[in-house]
Amino acid sequence: MRVLFVTIPENTHLYSMVPLAWAFNAAGHEVRVASTPSFTEKITRSGLTAVPVGEDSAIHSGTMADRQAQEVEEAGWSELDPAKLTYEGELERFRYGVWGLEYYNSPFLEPVVDYARFYQPDLVIWDALSFAGAVAARAVGAAHARFLSYTDVWGAKRKLFLDLLAQAPQEQREDPFVDWLGGCAEKQGFDFSEELVVGQWTIDPLPARLAVPTGTRREPIRFTAYNGPAVIPDWLRRPADGPRIGVSLGTANTERYGGDYVSKTDLFQALAELDAEVVAALLPAQAAELGPLPANVRVVSSVPLHALFPTCSAVVHHGGFGTFATALAAGVPALSVATPFADNPLRCRLLEECGGGLYLPHTQATPETIGEGVRRLLTEPAFAEGAARLRAETMEHPTPAEFVPVCEQLTGALAERG
Incomplete structure (x- = not known):
């Protein structure tokens, strides 16, 4: 298979996926890792083949000057009790979140799609904030999975938000994800679907007791630490x-x-x-x-x-x-x-x-x-x-090497389904 990994330029998001990318390579598959140009060296130092695409995001030029960026109410995604959530509050949270995601993804989204059209991957694995990977996979008909580097609050919040959205008055309904990703999908010639948000399956490196209900297909993998090039003192x-x-x-x-x-x-x-x-x-x-x-x-x-x-x-x-x-x-x-x-x-x-x-x-x-x-x-x-x-x-979770056949099977099943 041809396997394309897509990541935003953040260490944890790449490093969490590196052992699985190695495993695909060792199993004889062809592997590429796409991210913005500033991340090329991080990818190649891991021993993987980099595909620099698009431009680098300027998102952190703002956060460096704003020490409150991690502390504003909208930046927290940990409250999952439906009794404590309101449509208005969650809408504001999704507006804020999608703003950040768009800032991360827009500089390389279309170039990732262009590369996918050239490369024709069978499978795209995208870090769970790299929605550019989901759009690229859908554009070329590839199977795709998101790889978590957090407890899946995005998936859980998405499910809760859709429930609140369905209960809101028609004239007040707004879905920031549909507005953003739907527009991206339309430019590429297809319609929005929830798979663009949560993938066709989710790869989760945390044990089940640290997971939260999302309604998505969760496939556990053993977390295997990669901290960059290392020397034992x-x-x-x-x-x-x-x-x-x-x-x-x-x-x-x-x-x-x-x-x-x-x-x-x-x-x-x-x-x-x-x-x-x-x-x-x-x-x-x-x-x-x-x-x-x-x-x-x-x-x-x-x-x-x-x-x-x-x-x-x-x-x-x-x-x-x-x-x-x-x-x-x-x-x-x-x-x-x-x-x-x-x-x-x-x-x-x-x-x-x-x-x-x-x-x-x-x-x-x-x-x-x-x-x-x-x-x-x-x-x-x-x-x-x-x-x-x-x-x-x-x-008890499958190692990255043991997880490759899981992905092969799921990719094959989706290809047969068409």
Whole structure:
């Protein structure tokens, strides 16, 4: 088969799909990865074949200047209780969300379609915010699936919004997705369908207990961490001398939003009080903001989280999907100090409900609350046990290599159906 992966230029969205793309390649399929030109090096450094298309989005030039971008009401997608939702509120949320999605996708949507018409893929796998991939697949009659890099709040919200839309007075009905994607579809010669929003099936790397009802076809895959090119340092080639706490604040907040949403001073002050080694994987820009460090803190850069986290007794992170899923796959309990952006609160609360960690809203993060949370992870065995259970559930999912035949079968069935 010819398989085309499509991703917006964000690390987590690409990195989550890389192991599956490798698996398709190893199984003898032809693989291409399409994104905007700025992402070409990220793709090729993963060993995959890049197709740079369109232009780069300017979306982050605004978010760098607006520190509130992750905190506005419309940017949160975690509330799924129908009793707490209104049509007016969800309409405003979808308007805001579609604005951002259009900003991401428009610069490369038509060029992706043009490339698909040339390449004629049998299957398109698009990261779940790359709706350009869905449009391209439909334009050439290819099977297509979306790959999640979050708990599927988009799918769940879409279902809830359609229910609210059906109950709204006719003259008040508005569907931002139809207005946007319907227009894109019309330009390519076909009509809007819900498959453009949720794919023909959904590839989900999280265990079922962290999933939410969507009504879509969900196919689980084992999360396999890829953190970019990696080298194992000498100190990570031997067991820790005692409890080790891993810290990662990710890259997106620094690179895309102008800085972290948790005080690193408060964080390390809290961890200094614990009888444990602290290894903080930070970007150079993050490390440059630090003052004198406690004696138990080691700051490193370029350390692979998938190698660091299994050596830890607990992890503290910002709630970003890549770091979250890497800790989950390692079976290590985590304290998630997260903003209310997207699915962060829901995903982190679900982890807490499953016993695999604790959720601390970033506005409540102080040396005391951080210290208490990590202390609980280290001293209450239930957290390590809960994290181990979630890891075991993840390990029951098919590996990327085992998942390729699933995609082959689904693609073949759709081709036969016409």
